[in-house]
Amino acid sequence: MPAGCVIGVDLGGTKLLAGVVDSGLNVHHRAYRRSRGASEAEVLDIIVSAVREVRDAAERPIAGVGFGIPSLVDQERGTAVSTVHLPLRDVPFRDVMAERLGLPVWVDNDANAAMLVEHRAGAARGASHALMYTLGTGIGGAVLVDGRLVHGARGGAGELGHMTVDIDGPVCPCGQVGCLEALASGTALGREGERVARAVPDSRLGQALAAGREITGMLVTELAHDGCQAARDVVALIGTRLGVGIASMVNALNPEVVVVGGGVIAAGDLLLEPARDVVRRQALAPSRDDVRVVPARFGEESGMLGAALLALDGLDGRLAAA
């Protein structure tokens, strides 16, 4: 393992992934934890335990830790301002973690972190205008304009999951109605999967439900890959809805590339092909003709790797300033 390793942590609404990452973006050790349902204090404990696990497993000293968190982040204070899916509200995240871990800490929104690494070394490399969607418990987003991440007036930009696509649609965890997140997240994939499992009981999806299995987005994806047509239809429905959200933003910003990551991207082209169809049909020329809708190069790990890149960049900045 080369010198200059860091730890990247992708904190999701359901689970956490921590990894030891070198400056070539190779991953040396990984630790997983569940975060769902934990209190604020428990979430912080879970993070510390996962970081310690990979730190102990690493053969060399760790120089810093980067976090991607599903929250609006106040960059000046390093604070998790508010989150929809975790009980973090006005938590001085950077300072708390730096103190508990005894290491320098960097923190940004999880989708911004994913966009960072996909732009530097992944599916959006070389693009000036790009969008990132991370589909997990919720939907995170990031916007790149003229080669730079857009933070907006106060760091609130990039909430692409909270665009209304159905004015009469279901209530979203954020409280709004008909958000893309309420229709096309991993949570929605599981919920629609359960609906179809009931409707088509002789499908493998229906049989899984009858056998008492919880119908999660991950299970629907597995069965879709295994050839279950009912599961494929559910994935395609989610992909179509995702495409509606993407087409709107393609019209608004005319990006060269739209990168889709997060756990749900495990569905691959079963998800993306219906999304591309909608973009091709519904977005305006020339934006619809230019744009590529592609999976994250780093798949489900782009959040973790992007978090590591926050730390690697931060350490470089310290060296340059010294």
Add this chain to the structure above:
Amino acid sequence: MPAGCVIGVDLGGTKLLAGVVDSGLNVHHRAYRRSRGASEAEVLDIIVSAVREVRDAAERPIAGVGFGIPSLVDQERGTAVSTVHLPLRDVPFRDVMAERLGLPVWVDNDANAAMLVEHRAGAARGASHALMYTLGTGIGGAVLVDGRLVHGARGGAGELGHMTVDIDGPVCPCGQVGCLEALASGTALGREGERVARAVPDSRLGQALAAGREITGMLVTELAHDGCQAARDVVALIGTRLGVGIASMVNALNPEVVVVGGGVIAAGDLLLEPARDVVRRQALAPSRDDVRVVPARFGEESGMLGAALLALDGLDGRLAAA
């Protein structure tokens, strides 16, 4: 009239406004024309006749002409690539106009032109992050990030009227389903006005319909200002839908200010207050707390003045280069 006057032309889907404008953005002469239903050749003739009218009325020579057109504009070639509301498709607009008018010509999208003047001297002055909506026959849009207009990969950015807000909604003139434009344009205001006129025949709106008047967006706005409750309800409905579209983009880009212009802004706070309500309720913190939703300072004339500013800036650039 000071030296250095130009002509600004705002070409809309229904009508055209040309004005003689000095470098202090004062308007000296105006000409109006209808553009609706004209063929490509007729549209070009109408433009030339309006420009000649104000040029003849001006006491001093005109140095150039700027156009805001409801089309994607290829800036390199000065071409109107495609429009939803006028029969301009792959028209070499800049060259045709320069030849017919014998003057230097600049051209951009109409909403980009409106944003230009509102940012330089109007309601978005001093903002780094802003959105512009122009509500007329259709809905135009423009996006400002970090103080600069966003054009996107190929000039297609800013189509904020073609964001899906109702996945099961009415068909839009662009062919897509449930676009903001199909729900909240001046055309939609007239259409909803006619629906309500039939439903509430003893309202002044209903009486206007019974008297054989065409229920246009402008008439609904007039009656709303005159106190007709049915007309006010229609304007509020359009404002609410506009607010849904704005809230989505506020979540995506966290702007400081959203400027609403175009003919429909004649409705003022009757339109904007319901839109603000939706943004306050539906957008996420902190973006919803920061953003101001305001009328264009230059009202219905921001497109024309922005077009004039294109020419003034262009002439300045020529002087600087000489």
